[in-house]
Ligand SMILES: CC(=O)SCCNC(=O)CCNC(=O)[C@H](O)C(C)(C)COP(=O)(O)OP(=O)(O)OC[C@H]1O[C@@H](n2cnc3c(N)ncnc32)[C@H](O)[C@@H]1OP(=O)(O)O
């Protein structure tokens with residue numbers, strides 16, 4: 295009998311076509327609908343990148359104006375969502391809160407059961423516009439220690455400006471807005487990663503868009519995927535962030551921490567990738583945004599910790615950082631609670647997920663792989 299080849303973790307398995315993005319580990323590049331992500335990050339508002347992912351082309355000025363107006367008119371925190379969030383424990387994980395909020399928004403959507411391409415796009419655009427209020431409110435509820443008043447959105451601000459406004463109740467500096475925008479663009483899409491694949495599996499049963507996104511959030515939460523940006527900050531905290539420390543001292547401590555962690559065979563979150571083996575295509579762009587935040591806030595000890603861990607990992611195992619590594623400390627410097635980092639990833643990735651939902655539905659085949667049984671041989675219930 296020939297042994298069945300098991301593709302554990304589906305590693306290296308190509309399961310379908312996609313025109314949404316191309317990850318190329320050979321050239322270390324990432325294209326959204328053909329455009330290099332670093333070019334999009336350098337030039338485009340996040341709203342235009344969302345449009346591109348959904349529609350396949352960058353918007354004209356008129357199309358962007360229409361999308362922007364739609365986004366701005368759906369920004370307020372839904373009262374049903376606020377009531378539910380207020381009923382949750384204040385210290386529950388915000389990923390659970392956002393997952394719950396998406397479920398409510400789905401149940402309440404007037405086109406919940408309409409899966410025509412037009413309805414799917416409408417639902418995607420609306421959810422994209424609604425999510426910042428949910429994430430911002432979760433940060434505010436945690437800070438207040440319980441139910442509080444949300445900050446009302448401002449229609450004169452763009453997506454990134456308004457996100458920071460609703461979270462912190464003040465207008466962010468342009469440098470901060472730009473670093474935030476760049477993070478959103480970089481987090482938006484990455485082919486058949488675990489959460490996107492989850493969304494596609496759910497869609498393949500002809501289930502609805504909000505169910506697909508709710509499931510995708512569950513997959514994103516884990517530290518081997520999106521939860522790594524939160525985990526990176528826990529590592530920094532474990533090493534100890536000392537704002538008065540010199541960059542070199544911080545670097546030395548981080549290197550010593552990493553040597554110890556690797557000696558104990560620990561997995562260090564924020565490093566490694568299933569597809570990229572020579573570095574994540576998005577890291578240089580995100581690292582620039584982190585550098586800008588380090589300069590803006592004058593926090594060079596963070597750079598010391600960052601470089602110390604990266605260098606020690608590279609020397610010991612030649613494993614490179616992934617996008618979550620520079621994103622974590624960037625969000626920390628902006629003032630987000632560590633547990634809010636992965637919800638920020640949701641706000642960005644909802645664009646990619648929903649583009650994949652539409653693509654899956656348009657050329658659907660139920661996703662149902664096989665397994666090789668290795669349990670007990672057939673046996674019989676006594677007395678049967
Ligand atoms: C945006 C994103 O979602 S990016 C991914 C975010 N996730 C993380 O940062 C979590 C940390 N990284 C990891 O766990 C892995 O690198 C993954 C899950 C991302 C990719 O994993 P895989 O392709 O399955 O590789 P796998 O986990 O088998 O690792 C291969 C080898 O490298 C080692 N390795 C990989 N990543 C790390 C790491 N972060 N720290 C220490 N060792 C690592 C493994 O221990 C393994 O070593 P071994 O062959 O001696 O046993």
Ligand SMILES: O=C([O-])CC(=O)C(=O)O
Nearest residue numbers: 483484486487488568569
């Ligand atoms: O592609 C992956 O496996 C994980 C990742 O980097 C992402 O989803 O952005």
